[in-house]
Amino acid sequence: MNNPDLIVAAETRSPVGVPALLSSDLEPLYLRRSGTSLLIDFSTGEAAMLHFGADLGLALPDLSLLGEAVPHSALDVPVTLGLIPQASSGWRGRPGLRGHRNGQAFSARLRVVSVERSSVEGSHGEDCSAVITQADPEAGVSVRTEIRFNDGGLLQLRHRLDNHGADPYSLDELAAVLPVGRAAIEILDLTGRWCRESHPQRLPLRQGTWVRSGRHGRTGHDASLLLAAGTPGFGNRHGQVWAVHLGWSGNHESFVDAAADGRTVMGASELLGAGEISVAANASYETPWLFAAYSAAGLDGISDAFYTWFRARPHHPGVRSGKARPVVLNVWEAVYFDHRLEPLLELAEAAAGLGVERFVLDDGWFRGRRDDQAGLGDWYVDEDLWPAGLTPLIDAVTGHGMEFGLWVEPEMVNEDSDLARAHPDWIAGPAQRSAGGPAGRLPERWRHQQVLDLVNPAAWQYIFDRLDALLSEYRISYLKWDQNRDLAEMGHAGRPSVHAQTLAAYRLLDELRKAHPGVEIESCSSGGARVDLGILERTDRIWASDCNDALERQTIQRWTGVVVPPELVGSHIGPTTSHTTARTHDLSFRAITAMFGHFGLEWDVRRLAAAERTELAAAIALFKQYRPLLHSGRMVRADEPDPALRLHGVVSHDGGEALYALVSVATSFAEVPGRVCLPGLLPDAAYRVEAVYPAADDRRAFLQAAPPAWLVGGIEASGRFLAESGLPMPVLNPEHGLLLAVRRVTAAAPAADPAANSAHPVRNP
Numbered sequence: 001m002n003n004p005d006l007i008v009a010a011e012t013r014s015p016v017g018v019p020a021l022l023s024s025d026l027e028p029l030y031l032r033r034s035g036t037s038l039l040i041d042f043s044t045g046e047a048a049m050l051h052f053g054a055d056l057g058l059a060l061p062d063l064s065l066l067g068e069a070v071p072h073s074a075l076d077v078p079v080t081l082g083l084i085p086q087a088s089s090g091w092r093g094r095p096g097l098r099g100h101r102n103g104q105a106f107s108a109r110l111r112v113v114s115v116e117r118s119s120v121e122g123s124h125g126e127d128c129s130a131v132i133t134q135a136d137p138e139a140g141v142s143v144r145t146e147i148r149f150n151d152g153g154l155l156q157l158r159h160r161l162d163n164h165g166a167d168p169y170s171l172d173e174l175a176a177v178l179p180v181g182r183a184a185i186e187i188l189d190l191t192g193r194w195c196r197e198s199h200p201q202r203l204p205l206r207q208g209t210w211v212r213s214g215r216h217g218r219t220g221h222d223a224s225l226l227l228a229a230g231t232p233g234f235g236n237r238h239g240q241v242w243a244v245h246l247g248w249s250g251n252h253e254s255f256v257d258a259a260a261d262g263r264t265v266m267g268a269s270e271l272l273g274a275g276e277i278s279v280a281a282n283a284s285y286e287t288p289w290l291f292a293a294y295s296a297a298g299l300d301g302i303s304d305a306f307y308t309w310f311r312a313r314p315h316h317p318g319v320r321s322g323k324a325r326p327v328v329l330n331v332w333e334a335v336y337f338d339h340r341l342e343p344l345l346e347l348a349e350a351a352a353g354l355g356v357e358r359f360v361l362d363d364g365w366f367r368g369r370r371d372d373q374a375g376l377g378d379w380y381v382d383e384d385l386w387p388a389g390l391t392p393l394i395d396a397v398t399g400h401g402m403e404f405g406l407w408v409e410p411e412m413v414n415e416d417s418d419l420a421r422a423h424p425d426w427i428a429g430p431a432q433r434s435a436g437g438p439a440g441r442l443p444e445r446w447r448h449q450q451v452l453d454l455v456n457p458a459a460w461q462y463i464f465d466r467l468d469a470l471l472s473e474y475r476i477s478y479l480k481w482d483q484n485r486d487l488a489e490m491g492h493a494g495r496p497s498v499h500a501q502t503l504a505a506y507r508l509l510d511e512l513r514k515a516h517p518g519v520e521i522e523s524c525s526s527g528g529a530r531v532d533l534g535i536l537e538r539t540d541r542i543w544a545s546d547c548n549d550a551l552e553r554q555t556i557q558r559w560t561g562v563v564v565p566p567e568l569v570g571s572h573i574g575p576t577t578s579h580t581t582a583r584t585h586d587l588s589f590r591a592i593t594a595m596f597g598h599f600g601l602e603w604d605v606r607r608l609a610a611a612e613r614t615e616l617a618a619a620i621a622l623f624k625q626y627r628p629l630l631h632s633g634r635m636v637r638a639d640e641p642d643p644a645l646r647l648h649g650v651v652s653h654d655g656g657e658a659l660y661a662l663v664s665v666a667t668s669f670a671e672v673p674g675r676v677c678l679p680g681l682l683p684d685a686a687y688r689v690e691a692v693y694p695a696a697d698d699r700r701a702f703l704q705a706a707p708p709a710w711l712v713g714g715i716e717a718s719g720r721f722l723a724e725s726g727l728p729m730p731v732l733n734p735e736h737g738l739l740l741a742v743r744r745v746t747a748a749a750p751a752a753d754p755a756a757n758s759a760h761p762v763r764n765p
């Protein structure tokens, strides 16, 4: 929480309303948090970014002496890398601000007018957040930059552009950027498609700009949830890494810009359509938050920063709020559009018997919805399918002690719906239309649907009222909020409107949450096409992918989880044979995969064989046992050298316990896995390691004559031994997993000398 201890360099107004410039002898801004720091100097009159990365300690040199050398055939003064990189300071990389007034005022010269610094409780009085305002009186604009440095080292940065001129300012781009250390020479980002979200790609950093553009009108299946740059071969637990994420669910770009002068910046901005943002006189435009982190110990350090930030939020669901994440059953892959009360009652009963805590009715319950071709927009319970409404099902579900959840897709409309027939002009598209008039030229259909123009206040209000009515009438604890198409040619009143539509959708979520504070909301978008920190500020989990194949999920969840903690990542046990890939997997592999997320089922569990039912109930119980740890601890991912194997785990913050999953994703080149390291424990504490699932004699999971001796009965070893030497692992069949539970068995650490480990009650493995 900010304290009132503000050191403000007062902002004064010049006669034309533009804040007056300050002298350039301001103290530099040096923000430090959890081993990371940001250093901004003002000695040139501009906010100059000198450093983002490792903490630099307390003794800083005279920063005014640190201007770059002036080379031949160049500007006569050192080029400043500004908080807003600008051509007026000689910056020839990607500019931070692009805009104009009808072709004039195209190049701003922003100079500092005020700096407000504040510390945060618990930060030992050091500055942890700041607001810097820079202005250009001639161009008639100012940019106010808000910077927050959160516990855990996650930096947040956003700009607000104010138009002080008498005429509109056309904004093309306002980007948030940060400097990257020279040691970073490799880029890693994520890409994907439907059913294959969040897959990594790496490339060398070269001079020039690497840009990831998202023009889907939503975040996108291929969105780079994380854009990282680091030292050669940086991994999960080694190497320096700088990383950024833009908290925005509309069009966007993230980029690494390696300028000709040798400096590199990383950043992101909203990608604006032609003429989309015209800032009226005395009005402003605000960018989404850029989130940035630095780690000296690989990607796990980046995850630490993001997880700490997520979990400090007062509304964060899970352990802190005292409300454990309920085990979900979603009916989609069990019944699809076949909505009949009797089978659903049977399914609810079977789910409750297995230990499920939340039952979610998916697509197909509303008027005219028998398949994906009609009905979107008509948010009334279908009277033919549900003559007594949803009450009989909800009563049964809640009677079994489960919460009830309902699927909706509020931002979309089918042309075959009463809503579209009554209000054709509520369908968003490129054409200019009048109220009640024809729809005009529409974008191509996608899953037979169009986008509802939520920028239109009447359409927005209709949707709000319908959802409000449903949430008021029925005992609904959870909405699965879907969004199943790109916002192509998205327009309102003939102008591009992705920006306004995104804000309208955010407001819809915000207002509904205000009206129904107990209701949780999941962000789904044909799987994981809307996973970002903008949507996650107003929803309680994301659906990472429509693919429930455990093998695919190993990658999708691993990389989604670099940014988003497991309690926010929906993760279900699907049918034995995956509906999206036709691969067949044992229950143990599907369950071990789903456990490292917000666990649930998406499977017709009405008629399971007795042994399978028993195993599934036991897996659910196991998840519940480890849920507090899984949803609060630190994520660790080993840098496992065998590409056929992966090892990840969650370690409690006090180092007292951990749960690891060893996963075989392919056949290995090696006959045996050898010793696999279990990182992240306290080096000098002793631990007991036990294999908890599947059983050591499970012939489906293991391909071996005999397991390593420790597997039956467990073993004790120091954290250092487990991290550095590891344990010999059984030979897992491909596409199988092994769950290992680790518990600390000594209270105090003996001598740090590894040789002293002989004093531990360690049996040689």
Ligand code: DGJ
Residues within 6 Å of the ligand: 332, 362, 363, 407, 482, 484, 524, 525, 526, 527, 543, 545, 546
């Ligand atoms: C796409 C979602 O990702 C699925 O889980 C399911 O809810 C369908 N939409 C329903 O139409």
